[in-house]
Amino acid sequence: MPRVGLTPDQVVGHALALIDEQGLDALTLAAVAARAGVATPSLYKHVSGGLAELRRLIAVRVTEELADRLAEAAVGRSGDDAVAAVLRAYHAYATEHPHRYTALPQAPQPDDDLTHAAARLVGVIIAVLREYGLDGAEAIHAARTVRSVAHGFASLSIGGGFQLAEDLATTQNRLITVLTTGLRTWPTP
Amino acid sequence: MPRVGLTPDQVVGHALALIDEQGLDALTLAAVAARAGVATPSLYKHVSGGLAELRRLIAVRVTEELADRLAEAAVGRSGDDAVAAVLRAYHAYATEHPHRYTALPQAPQPDDDLTHAAARLVGVIIAVLREYGLDGAEAIHAARTVRSVAHGFASLSIGGGFQLAEDLATTQNRLITVLTTGLRTWPTP
DNA sequence: CGGCTAAGGCTATTAGCCTTAGCTTTATGG
DNA sequence: CCATAAAGCTAAGGCTAATAGCCTTAGCCG
Known part of the structure; x- marks a missing residue:
């Protein structure tokens, strides 16, 4: 042996x-x-920890990979351009590894490692948002908004949620425009 | 027996x-x-069909329940008000039945029943969008945008994706404003 | 009323999986 | 050169889904 x-x-x-x-x-x-x-x-x-721990480790690894991809995409860009690049990179990763991305939410409860990896991913987004003049609590709300849009689109896309024949790239363009417009005219109270 | x-x-x-x-x-x-x-x-x-078919039937049932909730929320409202109500109803359903909502994307491949139920859900959203003057292909892109936002926020919310202490309801308000603003100033080419 | 058919139960069995326990071998450090 | 810890193994127990085959009930039809 x-x-x-x-x-x-x-x-x-x-x-x-x-x-x-x-x-x-x-x-x-x-x-x-x-x-x-x-x-x-x-x-x-x-x-x-057996299968449960393996799933946890997978979630951590995938989150790290995703954060890397977003960071790569954002470097050297700013403002709307950076947001668009991040959203496209997010969707590209999910499309390239659909099953892997689906494995992401299967982690039981978040542990320290996963929280750390997720924090790095959020950090990339917060950095991109800095050019919109958003900081503090509003930056958090904006980052959540970006993640919601990115995750929702990616998740539905790879899950077969968009069955009609309309072009997906066009939807993505509209989505990006809506998001960047929303960030530029951010509804600060 | x-x-x-x-x-x-x-x-x-x-x-x-x-x-x-x-x-x-x-x-x-x-x-x-x-x-x-x-x-x-x-x-x-x-x-x-055993467990696989049971999962399929569950996805159909949950999709129908969700479509019902969205339809209820939209009735008697219009424009931004209707969109906000639909988004809140979507999130409320996911929050009330988190595991049930998580079961949604677990269906293997979409069959006829599931496609039908999903079409009804999309129909509710398209109806809400009519007041924005969106129709044809642009209505489809807009509906996909709405679903992406709704699903992304709900999914991250119940999956523990938002770990920081910031108020979730505030995030939801910002998200709704971004979405309605985007729909009102829809980037028609 | 008698009987037939189909539907809805059951037990038993197989195959595959995760997990634990305990043994054996390998590699390494003193 | 040996002791020990790490890394492999087999064996076994307890889940699970799924299939096969049997039995009983319900209901209908003559």
């Missing part, structure tokens, strides 16, 4: 590959173990 | 009660059967 030299990160990597290829329902410890070349119980040496 | 007199609708009802009380993961045929006072295999007499 030669050592495989597995690490928790590698286990998550195999799990993500599996999800990408066969969907979220195919995520079983048995399948991950087979892909890693290891017997199922051996996974507990690296992911002691 | 007295007859229980089960119907598919009743099975879905038991399943929804179970989901509401114990979450989506607790949805198993065994648990539904126990609640219905029946052995597990007996469920196949009413829901021949």
Whole structure:
């Protein structure tokens, strides 16, 4: 029984590959173990919490990847341009890895790592909003608005929620315009 | 073994009660059967496709309930007022039945019934948009925008996506203002 | 009233999964 | 060179969904 030299990160990597290829329902410890070349119980040496912890780790990883993509998209842009780029990057990530994105909300309750990763993602958005003169509590409300729009569009899009024939890119353009207009004329009380 | 007199609708009802009380993961045929006072295999007499079909039926039912709620909220209102009411009703439904709402995107692929129910929901939104002078393809894009905002906010809200202490109702107010402003100044090309 | 059919229950079984327990081997550090 | 901890294994228990086959009830039709 030669050592495989597995690490928790590698286990998550195999799990993500599996999800990408066969969907979220195919995520079983048995399948991950087979892909890693290891017997199922051996996974507990690296992911002691079993399937629940694996799902948690997946959510953390996906959140980090998403935050990276948004940060990349925002760099070197400002204002409406940056917001548009962030929204497109968000949707692009979800479209490229639909099952992976669907795995995101499946985490039981948020733990420290997930909260940290989510905070980084929110940080990227808050940074983009700085050019609109939004800060403090209003920046939080605006960031929530951006996330709602981005997540809602991505989620419905990959979930088959938009069944009609109308062009999706056009919808995305309208959505971006609505959002940027809303941010520019932000309803400060 | 007295007859229980089960119907598919009743099975879905038991399943929804179970989901509401114990979450989506607790949805198993065994648990539904126990609640219905029946052995597990007996469920196949009413829901021949097993767990997959049950999930499909649940998605249809929830979509119908949601469409009902939105229609109720919209009646007797118009313009921004109607849009605001629809958004609040959407969020209220998701908040009242968080697990049920989470069950919505779990349907495998959309079938005829689900498409029909979704069409009714979209119909309610399109009707609300008529007062903005939007029709044809632009009405579709606008309806998608409304759904994206409503779903995104509801989904993040019940999924624990908004962890900071800022008031959620305020975020909702800002979101509604951004959306209605966007609809009034709709970017027709 | 008698009997037939179909529907709605049941038990038993199989296959697959997660998880724990306990053993064995490998690698590594002193 | 050996001790120990890490990393693998097999075995077993308890879930689950799903299928097969049987039995009983309800209701209808002659």
